[in-house]
Amino acid sequence: MSAVTSETTERSETSEREFQALVEPYRRVLEIHCYRMLGSRHDAEDLVQETLLRAWRSFGGFEGRAAVSTWLYRIATNACLDEIARRPRRAEPVVGPYPDALVAGAGAGAAAPIADPEARYALREGLELALLTAIQRLPGRQRAVLILRDVLGWSGPEVADLLETSVPAVNGALQRARATIDTAVPAASARTVHRDADRALLAQYVDAWERHDIITLVALLRDDAVLSMPPRPSITGAAAIGAFFASGCGGAGRLRARPGAANGRPALLLFEPDGMPHRLLVLEVANDRQSIAIIRAYAEPRLADFAV
Structure with missing residues (x-):
């Protein structure tokens, strides 16, 4: 050189x-x-x-x-x-x-x-x-x-x-x-974020999901709650969302749930029994901080990034 x-x-x-x-x-x-x-x-x-x-x-x-x-x-x-x-x-x-x-x-x-x-x-x-x-x-x-x-x-x-x-x-x-x-x-x-209240609500939701407690899952939803699952049609109403979960389509009780956070909101990380990522649920908490107004579901391969 x-x-x-x-x-x-x-x-x-x-x-x-x-x-x-x-x-x-x-x-x-x-x-x-x-x-x-x-x-x-x-x-x-x-x-x-x-x-x-x-x-x-x-x-x-x-x-x-x-x-x-x-x-x-x-x-x-x-x-x-x-x-x-x-x-x-x-x-x-x-x-x-x-x-x-x-x-x-x-x-x-x-x-x-x-x-x-x-x-x-x-x-x-x-x-x-x-x-x-x-x-x-x-x-x-x-x-x-x-x-x-x-x-x-x-x-x-x-x-x-x-x-x-x-x-x-x-x-x-x-x-x-x-x-x-x-x-x-x-x-x-x-859009105001109340982190302590949201974390408490998320903990209740994770617990109910793990126990496949559909009654509690529905009780945590606002009556007019929406489950958004693009590109599939949304499901509107707590009762309809509960029926969807009870049918086994949502995976409650089968999928492992962990708390997470995305876009300033509490989130549920769902894993298959073998540990493979399944879905991310981002929860939009209602103004009363005691119920969930919107659940946004995403197929997310990098779930671990959302853990808290």
Whole structure:
């Protein structure tokens, strides 16, 4: 190997190490950002890889005039917008779950996003499933504007700079996005999280599930509770859900249940008797904190990530 080749190789390796040290602290917050944009943890992971690939290709031109976080959010947002443009529009979007443990891991250190107090949605509330489902109904740029302004608390000029547009265009997109969200998402009080009460209710639910106690399972549901199981039709009403569980279709008593958490909500991790993952049930607790209003069921292969 010539001296020139050796020096070039050393420089390349040094640049790669510098790049990894620079971007690695932001990997999780970028994943959460892409998840909010796309509604899928799997897609978010792919888009983070695409983001980091694009960042590496442009690393030589990064001179540090912008903050690292701004640079990476710009690349990630544009990568997500490209992905949204390639996708066919769904009449009814399906949003997958995201583990609370991974959100907690992203909430510390210099890479943690800082939300402006004026942001409409707190960072954790920005992962609420009803909100995310409504966001998926928005056109791509409206999604980006709403998330950057109302979840992350960026200013209008900052978002305009990221999207290479004008502040009036950002304000117009934000107004249209908010109108859609305000129509689709329940009042903020319905999204308030009471962790102690929710954990107590979850413990009762896990216990009743393990004992195949259908009467208690039904008693823990609000009368108009909904069991959502996309792409299958939802089941509405506590009695109907109880009949579904009693028929053996739900797996109560056969499947092993463990407590978990997803998207700021209590969750039930269901495993086959041999330990294989079966399903994740995310519980939407009613305002009285004593009953369950919605059960969202997901086929989730990485159940262990949701454990608490």
